[in-house]
Amino acid sequence: MSKSPQSFLLFPPGSVLGILGDGQLGRMTALAAARLGYRTHVFGTSAEAPAAQVTNALTCAAFEDREALARFAEAVDVVTLEWENVPTDSLAFLAERVPVRPGASVLRVAQDRREEKTFAASCGVPTTDWESVNNAQELDAALVRLGRPAVLKTPRLGYDGKGQVFIGPTKAAEEAWQALGSSEGILEAFVDFACEVSVIVARREDGVMAAYPPVRNIHRNHILATTHVPSGLPPEVEAEADAVARRLAERLDVVGLLAVEMFVLKAPDSEGRRVRMNEIAPRPHNSGHWTIDACACSQFEQLVRAVCGLPLGETVPHHDAVMENLLGEDANGWATLLQDPSACLHLYGKTDVRAGRKMGHVTHLAPRLSGGPFLLGEAKA
Numbered sequence: 001m002s003k004s005p006q007s008f009l010l011f012p013p014g015s016v017l018g019i020l021g022d023g024q025l026g027r028m029t030a031l032a033a034a035r036l037g038y039r040t041h042v043f044g045t046s047a048e049a050p051a052a053q054v055t056n057a058l059t060c061a062a063f064e065d066r067e068a069l070a071r072f073a074e075a076v077d078v079v080t081l082e083w084e085n086v087p088t089d090s091l092a093f094l095a096e097r098v099p100v101r102p103g104a105s106v107l108r109v110a111q112d113r114r115e116e117k118t119f120a121a122s123c124g125v126p127t128t129d130w131e132s133v134n135n136a137q138e139l140d141a142a143l144v145r146l147g148r149p150a151v152l153k154t155p156r157l158g159y160d161g162k163g164q165v166f167i168g169p170t171k172a173a174e175e176a177w178q179a180l181g182s183s184e185g186i187l188e189a190f191v192d193f194a195c196e197v198s199v200i201v202a203r204r205e206d207g208v209m210a211a212y213p214p215v216r217n218i219h220r221n222h223i224l225a226t227t228h229v230p231s232g233l234p235p236e237v238e239a240e241a242d243a244v245a246r247r248l249a250e251r252l253d254v255v256g257l258l259a260v261e262m263f264v265l266k267a268p269d270s271e272g273r274r275v276r277m278n279e280i281a282p283r284p285h286n287s288g289h290w291t292i293d294a295c296a297c298s299q300f301e302q303l304v305r306a307v308c309g310l311p312l313g314e315t316v317p318h319h320d321a322v323m324e325n326l327l328g329e330d331a332n333g334w335a336t337l338l339q340d341p342s343a344c345l346h347l348y349g350k351t352d353v354r355a356g357r358k359m360g361h362v363t364h365l366a367p368r369l370s371g372g373p374f375l376l377g378e379a380k381a
């Protein structure tokens with residue numbers, strides 16, 4: 001019997017949560033689901049993947065495999081995802097058989113930077129200036145309008161700085177276009193930001209929302225290096241970031257989580273605004289890993305609660321926190337990291353070590369002071 005996708009159902013503990021994607025976000029979602037008494041069924045591509053190692057059941061197949069998707073739908077009560085690039089056709093196919101949260105309409109926006117920015121504008125949320133460019137001539141013309149420096153990006157499937165070309169004062173449009181190596185692009189005006197923040201908001205099907213506080217993110221080589229809580233930003237900037245995230249979650253009608261990455265300008269614009277949306281992700285986010293150790297309810301548990309219709313958990317942290325990503329060989333330093341008895345170490349079970357690959361993270365906690373940002377290392381400067 002097919003399960004109605006329309007119904008406002010509660011999925012109680014004991015239900016089977018289907019998770020599309022088998023990376024570390026799926027792993028931590030499955031662990032949080034298990035804590036609440038749920039069973040999980042991961043749909044991914046490898047039996048060795050981080051989430052495959054901790055789930056009750058596993059389907060290894062391509063996301064386009066309709067037979068595998070149909071079997072998966074039969075085996076689970078509700079579906080969520082840890083990767084926003086699941087084909088929307090596959091999501092729609094699943095949604096005919098089982099509730100899928102978030103749904104295909106949300107992914108259609110989140111999969112394409114042009115759609116994201118157009119959607120943000122329709123909600124009155126500012127982004128940096130941008131233009132669609134589909135060849136070197138269009139790029140050249142757009143550079144005249146937007147100015148330099150600028151950032152050329154692939155509209156789809158870019159992450160951690162992949163699919164991005166920085167265009168400084170002298171780089172030729174032709175050279176930048178060749179470096180992108182894509183048939184379509186988006187040119188963004190460079191934002192000379194004061195800092196980067198993100199907000200993760202959870203939303204249930206009935207519209208109830210809960211947001212974690214804005215956190216400050218420091219990137220190295222376009223990859224998130226550390227997340228700092230509290231952000232140390234003035235309350236009015238935090239309120240602006242929070243309002244942007246809530247508005248987007250509501251207007252997108254997200255059920256689950258929405259992570260919103262934003263730039264904070266050095267000075268307010270002509271309308272008094274300090275925040276520019278950069279991108280959104282309708283899933284758990286790297287900048288929310290600190291919530292596992294510093295909140296009563298982590299972003300992963302919050303996702304399970306939102307998707308299953310349970311009451312949402314506390315989002316006010318009980319500690320200040322710094323989360324440091326462990327990239328590539330960093331994770332081999334686990335023995336040293338564990339010398340600090342209060343370090344909260346998380347390793348994702350990946351065996352293939354590659355430079356820049358997210359292998360784990362470590363969270364350091366401090367009693368809430370909350371006067372300023374809790375910074376480590378280079379971020380202290």
Ligand code: AMP
Pocket residue numbers: 128151158159160161188189190191192196219222223261278279
């Ligand atoms: P993204 O994949 O868009 O999140 O970009 C990764 C990182 O590159 C961001 O977190 C920023 O640190 C930097 N970046 C991306 N786009 C811009 C921009 N338009 N202006 C300034 N920095 C940017």
